[in-house]
Amino acid sequence: MCSASNRGVVYMGPGHVEVQSIAFPELALGKRKCSHGVILKVVSTNICGSDQHMVRGRTTAPEGLVLGHEITGEIIECGSDVEFLTVGDLVSVPFNIACGRCRNCKEGQTGICLQVNPARPGAAYGYVDMGGWVGGQSEYVMVPYADFNLLKFPDRDQAMDKIRDLTLLSDIFPTGFHGAATAGVGPGSTVYIAGAGPVGLAAAVSAQLLGAACVIVGDMNPARLEQAHSFGCETIDLRQDATVPELIEQVLGVPEVDAGVDCVGFEARCHGCNHHQEQPATVLNTMMEVTRAGGGVGIPGLYVTGDPGAVDDAAKMGQLGVRIGLGWAKSHYFYTGQCPVMKYHRQLMQAILWDKVNIADAVNVQVISLDDAPNGYADFDEGAATKYVIDPHGVVAA
Structure with a gap:
């Protein structure tokens, strides 16, 4: 000893x-x-x-x-x-x-x-x-x-x-894998992963391991996007003044994917020209936009019940403006929580x-x-x- x-x-x-x-x-x-x-x-x-x-x-x-x-x-x-x-x-x-x-x-x-x-x-x-x-x-x-x-x-x-x-x-490797697996990624899938931090990159590798045909990673950090590109991912720069469906369509020819994975969580920021502005529900809402009807969304990104630095009183309690009606209309399923x-x-x-x-x-x-x-x-x-x-x-x- x-x-x-x-x-x-x-x-x-x-x-x-x-x-x-x-x-x-x-x-x-x-x-x-x-x-x-x-x-x-x-x-x-x-x-x-x-x-x-x-x-x-x-x-x-x-x-x-x-x-x-x-x-x-x-x-x-x-x-x-x-x-x-x-x-x-x-x-x-x-x-x-x-x-x-x-x-x-x-x-x-x-x-x-x-x-x-x-x-x-x-x-x-x-x-x-x-x-x-x-x-x-x-x-x-x-x-x-x-x-x-x-x-x-x-x-x-x-x-x-x-x-x-x-x-x-x-x-992070199991967490990224969990995000991809629970979103339903499998052979031939098209996948959108929000966030090119370590968990997002682990989710991208996991999607490839699960047989995805195309893995698209979105972020606002050029160095992290380059890291995703280095092992075969398609990338979209969310600072561009275009919607995420439009950016995905430039890659796939259609504005939707089979599966979405939120690897950002509650400190999410706006897309486009206002990308420095925090908007905690933006990734969740984007996932419902870009995931096809009947598809799944894995959410390994962290959401908390107490955020003293949040943008408003509701978000400080973990209450976000999630467009659940869209997810319901598209029959999405969502998988959240710790891996x-x-x-x-x-x-x-x-x-x-x-x-x-x-x-x-x-x-x-x-x-x-x-x-x-x-x-x-x-x-x-x-x-x-x-x-x-x-x-x-x-x-x-x-």
């Missing part, structure tokens, strides 16, 4: 994160032993767009929160009830914390576990309103219900060779290990040190076409 020191990335208020000394994790839940948990030495932990919402001050996240829900690590201590994992195992941690025992977990709905958050269904590491769990943008972290939650990589050396890809199994990572992560691991997908290249992974995390947050907030992966112990770099 290593010495009991630890450091992590801490939210200090809007626009401000610091790397600070934090408590070394213990196998405990409050005053109770956590015999089903493990302690991990963090091998890699990623900065997520969801983290950025908090750091911008657009949620009710408390100051002092240790951030980070995308975690890959090496087990250095196991609780007495852990049966199927051992010290030295290299594992991926789903960002959903799930007990494995409640009704929802037994139905595979691990994103809305009923036992790990007293406030509401669902929990995550280092995230607002998600149960108060300590985040994993740190050197060490505790993971509960380890046998149920953790995905063990079958070969350590092989895993380390592909760690830049495998680190994305904790969240249940365990539904997909083993299969996506196999796709990585067997060279069926190069997700790290698609989202432009850049490895940084723990001390560089504040700069990573700042660059990401400025729109860098990069997925920042934090390497707390220099293991990935080595």
Whole structure:
């Protein structure tokens, strides 16, 4: 067992994160032993767009929160009830914390576990309103219900060779895949993906993996659009003074697609000449415009129940001006909520290990040190076409 020191990335208020000394994790839940948990030495932990919402001050996240829900690590201590994992195992941690025992977990709905958050269904590491769990943008972290939650990589050396890809199994690759799959993407589909951030790019790769004929990605950031184009996506620049259906028609010859995926969420902005103006329902409404009658819309983009920086009082409570009548008239279906990572992560691991997908290249992974995390947050907030992966112990770099 290593010495009991630890450091992590801490939210200090809007626009401000610091790397600070934090408590070394213990196998405990409050005053109770956590015999089903493990302690991990963090091998890699990623900065997520969801983290950025908090750091911008657009949620009710408390100051002092240790951030980070995308975690890959090496087990250095196991609780007495852990049966199927051992010290030295290299594992991926789903960002959903799930007990494995409640009704929802037994139905595979691990994103809305009923036992790990007293406030509401669902929990995550280092995230607002998600149960108060300590985040994993740190050197060490505790993971509960380890046998149920953790995905063990079958070969350590092989895993380390592909760690830049495998680190994305904790969240954005399954989340992007979930968005595409729940929208109904399949062989020959045409797909519109709103947002070319890391989740949008992961959704685009996933749509290709699912057999889509044409994947169109829309954004207002030229660098991110170029990143999408680099692996075969069609792109549309939403700063243009044209409607999204018109832009899609320029690509496909028709103004509609089979499936739509919203990878933007509640900080959406207007299209066209007013693209600096926030309009939180614009992507949802656009999806109903461009998705064909009978088609599906996957919504992995984040929508919150409390947004102190929203444009109006209704949006501050998560009430948006959604044109539901159009969706109803076109018989759309919508799939929202956290991705249940365990539904997909083993299969996506196999796709990585067997060279069926190069997700790290698609989202432009850049490895940084723990001390560089504040700069990573700042660059990401400025729109860098990069997925920042934090390497707390220099293991990935080595």
